[in-house]
Amino acid sequence: MPNRSLLLKILSAVILFGAWEIAGRVPVSFAFPTFLESMAALVRMTADGTIFTAYAETLKPLIVGVAISTVLGIAIGLWVGLSQFFDWLFSPIFIVMQAAPLAALIPLLVLAYGIGLTSKVLVVCIMAMPVIVLNTSSAVRNTPESMKEMGRAFLASDTAIVLKIIIPAASPVIFAGLRLGISAGFIGAILSELKITPTGVGDIITYSRSIADYPSMYAAIFSIILLAVLFLNLLEKIEVVLFKGNQRGYVSD
Amino acid sequence: MKQFLRKAALAAAIPLAVGVSAVGAGADTIRIALAETPSDELAAFFVALDRAKANGLDYEWTAFSDEELAIQAVLSGQMDIGFGTPYAAMQRSKAPLRIVFQLSKLKFFPVTTKKYSKLEDLNGEPILLHSRGGGTDSIANVIEDRLGIEFGERSYVPGSSNRVAALLGGRADATIIDLSNKNKLMRSEAGGNFNVLEMFDVEASDEALFGNLDWIQENEEQVGIFVSALASVWQDMHDDPTIIRRETNPDGPIGQLPAEILGELDGFYSDAVEAGLYDPNGGGRKAAMADMEWYSAAGQLDGDPSTLNIEDFWYLAPLDAAMN
Numbered sequence: 400m401p402n403r404s405l406l407l408k409i410l411s412a413v414i415l416f417g418a419w420e421i422a423g424r425v426p427v428s429f430a431f432p433t434f435l436e437s438m439a440a441l442v443r444m445t446a447d448g449t450i451f452t453a454y455a456e457t458l459k460p461l462i463v464g465v466a467i468s469t470v471l472g473i474a475i476g477l478w479v480g481l482s483q484f485f486d487w488l489f490s491p492i493f494i495v496m497q498a499a500p501l502a503a504l505i506p507l508l509v510l511a512y513g514i515g516l517t518s519k520v521l522v523v524c525i526m527a528m529p530v531i532v533l534n535t536s537s538a539v540r541n542t543p544e545s546m547k548e549m550g551r552a553f554l555a556s557d558t559a560i561v562l563k564i565i566i567p568a569a570s571p572v573i574f575a576g577l578r579l580g581i582s583a584g585f586i587g588a589i590l591s592e593l594k595i596t597p598t599g600v601g602d603i604i605t606y607s608r609s610i611a612d613y614p615s616m617y618a619a620i621f622s623i624i625l626l627a628v629l630f631l632n633l634l635e636k637i638e639v640v641l642f643k644g645n646q647r648g649y650v651s652d
Numbered sequence: 653m654k655q656f657l658r659k660a661a662l663a664a665a666i667p668l669a670v671g672v673s674a675v676g677a678g679a680d681t682i683r684i685a686l687a688e689t690p691s692d693e694l695a696a697f698f699v700a701l702d703r704a705k706a707n708g709l710d711y712e713w714t715a716f717s718d719e720e721l722a723i724q725a726v727l728s729g730q731m732d733i734g735f736g737t738p739y740a741a742m743q744r745s746k747a748p749l750r751i752v753f754q755l756s757k758l759k760f761f762p763v764t765t766k767k768y769s770k771l772e773d774l775n776g777e778p779i780l781l782h783s784r785g786g787g788t789d790s791i792a793n794v795i796e797d798r799l800g801i802e803f804g805e806r807s808y809v810p811g812s813s814n815r816v817a818a819l820l821g822g823r824a825d826a827t828i829i830d831l832s833n834k835n836k837l838m839r840s841e842a843g844g845n846f847n848v849l850e851m852f853d854v855e856a857s858d859e860a861l862f863g864n865l866d867w868i869q870e871n872e873e874q875v876g877i878f879v880s881a882l883a884s885v886w887q888d889m890h891d892d893p894t895i896i897r898r899e900t901n902p903d904g905p906i907g908q909l910p911a912e913i914l915g916e917l918d919g920f921y922s923d924a925v926e927a928g929l930y931d932p933n934g935g936g937r938k939a940a941m942a943d944m945e946w947y948s949a950a951g952q953l954d955g956d957p958s959t960l961n962i963e964d965f966w967y968l969a970p971l972d973a974a975m976n
Contacts, residue, residue, distance in 0.1 A: 428728035429747035513823070514809060597783055597808050608720045609785035610952055611741035 432614040437621060440614035449603065450622060457599030457623075460516055461588040464523025465581055472528045472580065473573060476535025480569075481561070486536065497529035501587070505594045519591040526587030527580040534576025538569035570642040578631055585627040682874055684713040685722040685731035687859065690905040692913050692920050693832070696885055696930070697755065698906045699899045704881035709874055719859075726863060732871070733863040733878075737787075739943065740952045742965055748865040750967035752875060753882050754935025755859040758787050758946070759927050761834040762795075762849040763819065764826040771849050775801035780815050780827035783808050787858055788828040790950030797949055798852065819846065831927055832920055853928075856946035857939055868967055879970040883934050890932040893921035933975065940966045 416434045423433030432440075444450040475493075478485045501522065512518040542565045550560045566573075592601020600619050607616035690698065701711060716722040719736040726734040727747050735755070742749045768774055782788040789806070796802055807824075809815050812833040818824045820842060829837070837843055861882070868875050888895050897917040900906050907914070924930060931939060940962045948957040962968075 428724070429745040430724045430727045430741075514818075596810075602784055602808075605720075606784040609740070609783065611738070611744040613745065 430613050432617055436614040437617040441618035441622060444615065444618060453599045453603050457588055457592060457601070460519035460523055460591060461584060464520045464587065465527060465584045467520070468524050468527035468531055468580055468584060469577060472531030473535050476532040477539055479532065480536035480539025490536070493529040493532045496525055497533070499525070501525055502590060502594060509595060514596050518595055519588070522591035523584045523587040527584035530583060531576045531580035534579070535569065535573045538572030539565055542568045567642055570638070574634070574638045578634060581630065581634065582627055585623065589623060681710045681712055682871065683732045684711055685725045685734035686713055686715040687719040687722045687735040689715045690909070692909070692917055695900055695906045695917055696889055696896050696921065698904055699896055700882040700885040702899065702901050702904065703885060704878050707877045707881065709877045729864065732867055733861060735859050735861065737857050737860050737943070738862055739947045739965065743953055749862050750865045750868060751860045751862045751965060752868065752967055752970050753861040753879050754857045754931055754939040755861055756857070756929050757931065758791065758854045758856050758858040759831050759929045760788055760791055760828045761831065762826065762828050762851055763834055763837065764847050764849060765819070766845060766847060767825055768849065769847055771795060771799055771851065772801055774803060774826055776804045777826055778804040778807065780807050780809055780818055780824040782810055785952070790946065790952065791828055791854070793950045794946065795851070831924060831929060835923055854946070855939065855942035857935060857943050860935065865967060872970070876970045876973055879934070880974040883971065883974040886930050886934060887932045889921060889930065890925055893925045894918050896921045934971050936968060936971050937962060
């Protein structure tokens with residue numbers, strides 16, 4: 400049955416949205432809309448363009464932050480993984496970053512970097528980068544020694560060993576880190592819009608809540624989750640194209 | 653096996669018993685949802701709570717990080733009575749929420765750099781406000797409406813003190829801030845660099861006490877004690893603002909605040925009473941009418957204010973009883 404996974408996906412979506420609809424109809428709270436009301440609000444916001452203007456604003460810190468985290472995160476991760484010295488120098492910073500209660504530290508970021516794009520990009524980076532760096536470095540460190548030895552036996556240069564052995568071997572874990580990092584980046588983007596200044600999707604969420612337009616509020620939250628899921632699926636496709644044959648079962652679409 | 657069954661039955665019975673006793677306690681204790689952590693602005697409210705307690709009101713309070721969460725907690729029934737102005741929630745959601753007491757009025761002040769000297773000068777100029785759909789945003793809407801001007805780009809920075817910091821840092825030229833921050837700024841050394849622009853009087857509510865109508869009617873007696881205590885404190889404060897500091901329980905949440913804040917309580921409440929922040933009559937019909945007009949103009953309520961019914965938004969019986 401070739402379409403079994405598709406069927407299962409549709410089934411789980413139906414169960415989830417059905418439960419949402421029932422919970423909204425009971426209702427569990429007067430502030431909780433039904434699934435259909437929320438979807439109607441989403442269609443309305445899409446039709447009048449609100450959602451696109453909002454995403455134009457939200458995607459700025461998200462894309463810049465995720466791009467910086469990906470490039471810098473993988474670069475630093477490789478470096479940390481390859482050299483004991485850089486491991487000692489950088490790892491503690493990222494471990495602290497990962498453990499820090501970011502929402503509580505936002506006032507400090509605002510103090511230092513103002514209320515503009517810089518602070519928001521930083522929130523995204525602080526959420527996304529540690530996972531990417533730490534995953535990349537541990538993946539690099541755990542490259543099978545026998546593979547590297549084989550490379551050296553065939554007189555490969557150091558660059559060739561990194562590019563042709565270490566990176567492909569580490570790719571599944573690097574991509575696992577990227578997936579986690581980018582989801583964290585989405586969380587960071589919305590967090591910054593709720594906690595620093597309400598713009599974009601964060602603005603739709605706070606504004607709809609303040610005028611008690613709960614369907615729009617949940618529609619905005621739903622749209623960001625949908626976007627994150629679509630983006631993660633895209634990332635998976637990229638992984639398949641770039642490192643065919645290296646996936647080791649981390650992939651679950 | 654028998655022993656195991658007995659243990660299992662005990663394990664099941666304990667949480668059940670605890671649950672039942674918690675519900676038993678919950679029936680008498682009213683749960684109050686505060687929209688912010690206790691601060692100087694809530695001192696009068698806590699004095700009223702102490703008076704209500706002396707008259708037999710059993711309460712517990714929970715501070716939420718913002719008004720919307722407090723409203724949602726009351727909407728979902730996790731809290732009995734809350735802080736805020738949930739007009740939009742009352743009209744749009746099917747929840748029967750009603751306001752019983754006006755805690756404070758929307759007294760906010762347009763403060764600008766010396767570039768501007770009257771509200772009309774702000775036509776087309778950018779302005780810094782609290783949040784979209786919030787109180788200062790509604791003030792800006794009504795200013796536009798009444799003066800026939802239109803502000804330029806609105807940016808949003810939550811918290812009056814943060815907007816003052818933006819003014820001082822030169823990142824904004826015009827904003828709308830609350831009474832205590834306006835006074836702090838204008839009395840500081842930097843005060844000379846700023847203007848407070850003349851504005852019309854606003855009678856509408858900033859914070860009000862509200863609850864679920866069914867719950868209010870079931871607990872009429874307790875709500876009555878609470879509203880009477882609030883009305884008595886608001887009236888006494890009107891005659892002598894220093895009673896708030898004198899009556900503050902040193903072991904309560906306000907009494908535990910730093911000495912610098914407690915030292916400024918007299919100043920804060922004298923200023924507030926002078927500026928008319930608190931209505932000694934608890935708002936009532938006058939506030940309800942003002943609110944419906946205000947929140948319609950501000951875009952939180954739909955429909956013509958003259959067609960709106962006070963009884964759909966306020967439950968006046970406890971306040972009427974307290975006033976007699």
